[in-house]
Amino acid sequence: MKRWLRHHRYALRVALRRLRLHPLSSLANIVVISLMLAVPILGAAVLQSSQPLARQLAVAPELTLFLSPDTTAAQQQDLLTRLRDQAGDQIAAARLLPRAQAMAQLRSDPTWARALDALGENPLPDALIVTLKDSDAPARQAQALADAWAKWPGVDHVQLDSEWVRRLESLLSFVRVGLGLLGIAVIVVVLATVFNTVRLQALTQREEIAVARLVGATESFVRRPFLYLGALTGLAASLLALLLAWLAMAPLNTLLGRFARSYGIDWTLHLPATPDLLLSGLLIILLGAIAARLSVTRHTRF
Amino acid sequence: MIEFQHVFKSYGRGRNILADVNFRIEPGEFIFVSGPSGAGKSTLLKLVGALEPASRGAVTVNGHRIDRLSSRTLPYLRRTVGLILQDAHLLFDRNAFDNVLLPLAVQGLEPSMAATRARAAIEKVGLRGKEGLLPIELSGGEQQRLAIARAIVGRPAILIADEPTANLDHDSATHIMDVFRDFNQVGVTTLIASHDTALMARYAQRTLHIDAGRFSDLAGVPA
Numbered sequence: 001m002k003r004w005l006r007h008h009r010y011a012l013r014v015a016l017r018r019l020r021l022h023p024l025s026s027l028a029n030i031v032v033i034s035l036m037l038a039v040p041i042l043g044a045a046v047l048q049s050s051q052p053l054a055r056q057l058a059v060a061p062e063l064t065l066f067l068s069p070d071t072t073a074a075q076q077q078d079l080l081t082r083l084r085d086q087a088g089d090q091i092a093a094a095r096l097l098p099r100a101q102a103m104a105q106l107r108s109d110p111t112w113a114r115a116l117d118a119l120g121e122n123p124l125p126d127a128l129i130v131t132l133k134d135s136d137a138p139a140r141q142a143q144a145l146a147d148a149w150a151k152w153p154g155v156d157h158v159q160l161d162s163e164w165v166r167r168l169e170s171l172l173s174f175v176r177v178g179l180g181l182l183g184i185a186v187i188v189v190v191l192a193t194v195f196n197t198v199r200l201q202a203l204t205q206r207e208e209i210a211v212a213r214l215v216g217a218t219e220s221f222v223r224r225p226f227l228y229l230g231a232l233t234g235l236a237a238s239l240l241a242l243l244l245a246w247l248a249m250a251p252l253n254t255l256l257g258r259f260a261r262s263y264g265i266d267w268t269l270h271l272p273a274t275p276d277l278l279l280s281g282l283l284i285i286l287l288g289a290i291a292a293r294l295s296v297t298r299h300t301r302f
Numbered sequence: 303m304i305e306f307q308h309v310f311k312s313y314g315r316g317r318n319i320l321a322d323v324n325f326r327i328e329p330g331e332f333i334f335v336s337g338p339s340g341a342g343k344s345t346l347l348k349l350v351g352a353l354e355p356a357s358r359g360a361v362t363v364n365g366h367r368i369d370r371l372s373s374r375t376l377p378y379l380r381r382t383v384g385l386i387l388q389d390a391h392l393l394f395d396r397n398a399f400d401n402v403l404l405p406l407a408v409q410g411l412e413p414s415m416a417a418t419r420a421r422a423a424i425e426k427v428g429l430r431g432k433e434g435l436l437p438i439e440l441s442g443g444e445q446q447r448l449a450i451a452r453a454i455v456g457r458p459a460i461l462i463a464d465e466p467t468a469n470l471d472h473d474s475a476t477h478i479m480d481v482f483r484d485f486n487q488v489g490v491t492t493l494i495a496s497h498d499t500a501l502m503a504r505y506a507q508r509t510l511h512i513d514a515g516r517f518s519d520l521a522g523v524p525a
Binding site for chain 1: 351353373374377378379380381385387391392393394395404405407408409410411412413452456
């Protein structure tokens with residue numbers, strides 16, 4: 001066990017030394033990977049920061065069921081009862097808004113009052129106002145209910161008041177897919193950069209590898225420093241990417257905050273959760289080591 | 303113990319560098335390999351050091367048939383053989399001390415013990431005080447001595463040297479040969495390829511002579 005640890009300590013020291021020997025090329029590789037990594041970190045920050053916002057906005061999506069003019073009061077009550085019976089677990093509140101009351105509400109707004117005077121009779125239909133309970137996907141749930149209720153007899157039209165929440169959710173889905181694709185691009189960049197770095201290092205260290213074999217080094221001993229080199233490159237790139245994302249956070253928050261406030265929304269960006277960051281950092285380190293392993297196996301056969 | 307049985311060595315489809323070589327070296331022997339340039343001395347040493355495989359025949363070192371060893375176990379055999387090749391094969395970006403330390407790092411020796419042994423090996427070859435110098439700062443002879451220090455630091459059972467005194471003046475050559483003899487006297491089998499008839503006359507217990515791939519065992523007779 002101690003011997004195994006000593007071998008690892010030696011490999012780590014050799015890897016650090018090799019990084020130090022070529023500071024500019026090492027730094028260039030780290031910067032390339034970190035720039036590529038910083039973009040999905042910022043994307044994930046937008047995504048994670050937007051989710052509470054979407055949830056908050058969709059707390060009480062409302063649906064308005066406009067009824068046919070020929071529905072009787074009894075039929076309206078039946079519809080209300082049917083709503084509560086069939087979707088009671090999803091409904092927070094449901095009430096009937098008679099056309100006269102709707103007209104009165106509209107008339108209470110002075111900007112509408114004069115326009116309504118010009119109309120002879122009340123053009124508004126009776127309506128059922130349904131407020132849904134909070135859920136994980138409010139827009140999808142509301143859309144499904146609206147589609148079902150629109151087919152009921154006596155219902156002319158269903159208006160979904162959470163349409164824009166659905167749009168926001170669609171946008172977030174788009175960002176999520178975009179982040180996935182970006183993640184694949186990051187994986188390719190990490191693999192390609194580390195693979196090439198290790199290839200060049202293996203060529204540079206050809207003599208050292210030959211001497212190590214001469215004195216009885218196993219292939220694991222020869223490969224280990226390269227694996228550390230890949231992992232260290234991944235670690236340094238992850239840390240730099242995090243720093244870049246953190247630095248970008250302040251100006252982005254100023255701009256986005258101004259934009260969000262213009263819509264009456266209080267929205268600030270924050271870095272993704274620590275476990276997510278740790279997991280992605282570990283993934284990048286692992287990818288670096290894997291790329292190094294692939295490269296060193298291929299380029300130290302001499 | 304080193305044993306060659308009907309060993310042939312050729313590169314590609316070229317002529318045989320070694321042809322039907324047979325000999326046996328017992329543990330603790332001090333052997334010179336002599337012969338003109340291009341006769342196959344270096345090739346023979348590389349076969350013993352398991353640096354190259356034989357084209358035909360069996361090479362047995364320390365009880366192991368080299369051609370039957372897997373690539374995983376071969377490095378462990380190499381650790382029992384100290385190799386000093388004509389080209390010193392030093393690491394030019396590391397100082398003398400780190401060069402000597404390499405075989406011990408490969409073995410995973412405890413660092414303080416490794417440092418003690420590396421210092422002792424450096425002192426043994428007369429390079430004390432030059433531990434911190436890079437190989438490029440050493441003369442050709444000193445580089446050769448450094449390679450010898452690296453070969454002996456792992457306390458090998460067999461020591462193989464290809465023209466180890468070629469770049470050395472008479473005094474240094476004698477000093478190095480004394481180092482080899484000291485190791486031989488504590489049981490290390492020593493196999494040295496050399497042109498130097500004076501050295502052979504002085505140190506050889508047995509000489510193996512190769513010429514154009516053909517081999518003769520001049521037991522106890524310096525060439």
